[in-house]
Amino acid sequence: MENKKLLYIALFIFVSIVGFQIYVTSKQPQVCNNNGGGTGAIDQQQFIIETLQQTIRDQERALNDISKKTNLIYDTVQEATGAKNGIRGPTQTDAPYFTNPTDRHIQKLQIEARINKTKTTLPNTCFPLDQKTVCLPNFIVIGAMKAGTTFLDFYLQRHPMVAKHTKKELWFFNSYYNKGIEWYVQYFEPVVSLENPKLIGEATPFYINNPFTAARMFSTLRNAKFIMMMRDPVDRALSQYYFSLKWIDNNKGLAPHISYPESFDTMIREEIDVINTCVRGNQEYIKKQDEKKRRELAGEPIDEAAEEEFKNPFFTLHTNKNWTFYKECARCDKCFQHGNILHTSGHPSFGMIAKSLYYEQIDYWLDFFPLEQFLFVRYEDLNDRPEHVLRQVEEFLGLPAFDYGQFKAKNAVPHEPMDPELRQLLVDYFKPHNEKLYRLLNRDFGWSK
Numbered sequence: 001m002e003n004k005k006l007l008y009i010a011l012f013i014f015v016s017i018v019g020f021q022i023y024v025t026s027k028q029p030q031v032c033n034n035n036g037g038g039t040g041a042i043d044q045q046q047f048i049i050e051t052l053q054q055t056i057r058d059q060e061r062a063l064n065d066i067s068k069k070t071n072l073i074y075d076t077v078q079e080a081t082g083a084k085n086g087i088r089g090p091t092q093t094d095a096p097y098f099t100n101p102t103d104r105h106i107q108k109l110q111i112e113a114r115i116n117k118t119k120t121t122l123p124n125t126c127f128p129l130d131q132k133t134v135c136l137p138n139f140i141v142i143g144a145m146k147a148g149t150t151f152l153d154f155y156l157q158r159h160p161m162v163a164k165h166t167k168k169e170l171w172f173f174n175s176y177y178n179k180g181i182e183w184y185v186q187y188f189e190p191v192v193s194l195e196n197p198k199l200i201g202e203a204t205p206f207y208i209n210n211p212f213t214a215a216r217m218f219s220t221l222r223n224a225k226f227i228m229m230m231r232d233p234v235d236r237a238l239s240q241y242y243f244s245l246k247w248i249d250n251n252k253g254l255a256p257h258i259s260y261p262e263s264f265d266t267m268i269r270e271e272i273d274v275i276n277t278c279v280r281g282n283q284e285y286i287k288k289q290d291e292k293k294r295r296e297l298a299g300e301p302i303d304e305a306a307e308e309e310f311k312n313p314f315f316t317l318h319t320n321k322n323w324t325f326y327k328e329c330a331r332c333d334k335c336f337q338h339g340n341i342l343h344t345s346g347h348p349s350f351g352m353i354a355k356s357l358y359y360e361q362i363d364y365w366l367d368f369f370p371l372e373q374f375l376f377v378r379y380e381d382l383n384d385r386p387e388h389v390l391r392q393v394e395e396f397l398g399l400p401a402f403d404y405g406q407f408k409a410k411n412a413v414p415h416e417p418m419d420p421e422l423r424q425l426l427v428d429y430f431k432p433h434n435e436k437l438y439r440l441l442n443r444d445f446g447w448s449k
């Protein structure tokens with residue numbers, strides 16, 4: 001009963017704050033001054049909606065926390081008011097405005113519908129910069145490498161309601177984050193207008209497997225939509241190998257320090273070994289850390305030499321390898337900096353297996369964004385029915401259907417077929433990972449079994 005009362009108090013506070021925010025934001029001066037003129041009201045509306053959206057999210061989170069911690073808060077209030085000692089009870093307040101949970105639910109749905117409508121017609125976040133209004137992307141193709149991302153980007157760039165960018169891959173959230181948002185936005189056509197609404201997007205396939213990207217996007221592009229293209233992991237790995245040979249040929253001048261990889265067979269077997277070592281090393285590391293904590297708490301001495309040894313479990317085994325993938329792991333105290341993502345960027349041929357471990361990557365991203373913010377595209381459909389894929393994407397982004405004309409594969413690299421024995425080894429390797437992915441997304445991608 002007391003808990004219920006406290007929840008009502010929290011609800012009342014929530015409604016008052018939201019009401020106050022609506023009042024305040026409706027009084028806000030115009031924030032974005034667009035070049036084209038005549039869109040000030042739209043900018044203001046966008047600003048109000050975004051502020052509202054943020055406020056509602058914050059309040060809901062707070063409310064959620066409160067309802068979860070009601071008992072704890074109740075105890076604290078009792079303590080603070082002295083009620084526990086029989087001095088006086090908790091403070092009384094007015095009844096909440098929404099007494100019926102259904103009313104609140106309907107109100108929430110209405111606000112959500114308004115916000116969603118705006119999200120499909122206006123860019124995600126806009127802000128004034130050098131007398132212009134610049135906007136951040138509404139959608140990002142986050143991966144996977146060699147899964148048809150160039151194809152998708154190429155055709156989306158033809159859609160009249162998609163803003164032009166000067167480059168497909170901007171690498172902002174993985175490699176150039178410290179260059180700042182002003183650097184990033186300069187690559188997109190400046191657009192913010194209800195009369196001429198365009199969506200902004202880019203495609204950097206390395207975003208999905210970089211352990212920092214999801215968190216960075218969470219703080220910068222919280223409402224963006226993410227497109228993840230996925231290809232049978234076995235074929236994806238082989239495609240990456242041949243791509244890397246071509247990449248090294250084309251970039252001899254730019255990257256003379258990067259050498260040709262060994263055979264696909266050797267690279268794959270070594271990577272399996274590396275990952276196993278990584279996993280084992282990581283488990284060992286965690287075990288030893290626990291032991292260290294235990295010793296510290298018990299006031300027992302800590303063996304510094306043993307400490308050094310387990311700090312880099314990977315290092316001892318792979319110092320002779322000249323691969324960024326190895327080196328990065330060697331520099332880490334543990335192989336998995338965040339989630340289960342193996343960070344393998346830095347060389348076109350590294351992480352041929354790691355980049356195909358879709359479940360582990362998506363699982364980590366879902367700590368930041370809900371499933372509804374993602375569209376998962378099956379690469380194999382590109383070949384069989386490209387129109388269908390583009391329709392799926394348009395629908396997801398809220399774009400009208402567009403006639404793209406004839407479709408042609410993009411970024412193809414000729415390659416030899418895979419040795420059947422090696423293929424089987426890879427099929428077996430990926431099987432449990434694929435199964436986890438199918439369960440997570442409730443969809444069978446039908447890849448080699």
Ligand SMILES: Nc1ncnc2c1ncn2[C@@H]1O[C@H](COP(=O)(O)OS(=O)(=O)O)[C@@H](OP(=O)(O)O)[C@H]1O
Nearest residue numbers: 145146147148149150151239383409410411412413
């Ligand atoms: N329409 C269509 N149908 C079938 N396959 C297609 C299509 N478009 C692109 N592709 C194949 O996609 C591979 C390139 O993927 P990406 O563009 O994502 O590569 S990259 O990560 O940007 O380098 C590359 O695969 P491989 O040729 O096996 O390397 C392309 O051939």
